[in-house]
Amino acid sequence: MARLPVDRLTDLALGRGEPPPGPFRPAFWRSPLRGPWLTAVFGCVLLVGIPIIFVTGLLSYASYDPGLGARNDQTPGKGLLGSYLFDWPTDPSWLYRAVIGVHVLLGVTLLPIVLAKLWSVIPKLFAWPPVKTPSQVIERLSLVLLVGGAVFELMTGLMNIQIFYPWGFSFYTAHFYGAWVFIGAFVTHVAVKLPAMRHALRTRSIARELRTPLADTVPEDDTESGLVATSPAAPTMSRRGLLGLVSAGSLLLLGLAGGQTFGDRLRGTALLAPRGGSYPGDFPVNKTARSRGITAADVSTTWALSVVAGSRTIALTRAQLLAMPQTTARLPIACVEGWSTVQTWTGVRLADLLDLVGAQPGTVEVTSLQKHGAFGVVRLADNQVADPRSLLALGVNGADLTLDHGFPARIIVPAAPGVHCTKWVREVRLVERGA
């Protein structure tokens, strides 16, 4: 007797009987290369790479010193997620440059590995029945957070460094909380899959696999994982060919982007990176004066810097600042977007400025002339203000600052993230920490 379609629909809804056609049937998946060993190799790379990206991300978050007060804290609702925070050091001066360079470049580099890992496990997305046990229900839910989180963090990060914001929320907030959602799912996934990964890695030798040509490439020996094709097509690419292709993709992305981070001499090699290319006689500008509403009138001869401590205020013209003892320091500007540059800055020590109003180094709030955009007001910690290399810079590389680099005066602090090196400074004010 022919079964009524309604029965068939009930079966499908309950995950009984024949799976629906197409990708839900094992025979649909024909690649002879998919298998637990291949997935484990990609997983192994991500198991090393993702914790590095996560930790450097957390360090970058700490470098903004959210504890100094509301001005620095873009995520006041962070709760326990900020419980590890510490005062960001000023030594070594390249600290932030290294942290954010690794974070961004490793993220870019791992993109092909993540895509390859997703390719290698995609038959599981269509496994039928979708869930058999309670353990699978929660595990599959965690996979939504894992895969959604991985793609979300990678793509929001990549889009942010290209200054592309098609969404309606703050990148900073979303990338921060997204990272924690993802890492929760990652912890679950690693704990659940680690034994399977270790077992799968033992089934084949990577050295032998790298010597196996196409003619000797056969499907993996496994029926448990649901990854190995039940009716595999003849291979058209060896396993080493696939691993080589994915690795080449990673190296290509890194090679075409690394120059924006490694140094100004290599910047021209960064053909596909937001801050690559050539800057003759200059270095990259994060946000131009025009984009922040700075006009010539704002920085004319009437400009004066206010230094405030308690009831004492002093106004200093650029000429007066230039008449003070000048300090020169070779320090990096490192942007949260991953690019960096090392330049020679000259200006007045922040500690000397506070001395003029009879104050010891403490937490200061720096206000920019900028009319709009984030980080117009930021706080610097006691240790940053006290460092003898922390300057109100008036010049760079022996010349006056240009308007785009922060004329008439900008902050430069060793190891601080770029957005804390405020440009077009209007006021430096001693404040109570946290208030």
Added chain:
Amino acid sequence: MTRFRQTYGDSPAHLVAVVVGMSIAGYAISRVNDLGILIAIAIWFVGMLLVHDVVLFPVYAGLDNVLARLRGGTAPRVPWVNHVRVPVVLSSFLFIAWYPLILRLARGYPRATHRSNAVFLGHWLMVTGALVAISAIVYAARLFRARRAQPAGPAATASVPGS
């Protein structure tokens, strides 16, 4: 213990791992919820997942199937399929990473930097062209070598490295 496994479907350690990981994720979600942007973020979270699973994967798997069919039943002297795959896949990785600059979608870029974002399409095409050219040259070299080794018989195809 067996009863637990029968009901739950896995070991208690599995449950612990899931509870710990999901507690971290759940706590972060509760923090986002306080900000009132949970729905917007969730849409992008799931949206990007769907873009991969329902758009990107079917498109590239479909294209690869077309490629396999073009290859036909008879094996060529030197298989060319990977000489198409490799440059296309490498170029696609670059595109996926930098499409906002390549397609000039990143309007914020010229606004913030006052630098043109018109160079990126050219750079991407240049790199893609170089990849295609290298792949074609390697293919031509392999074909030349296979022709010269012709008298040796079919072993010549099997011993081609790198595929």
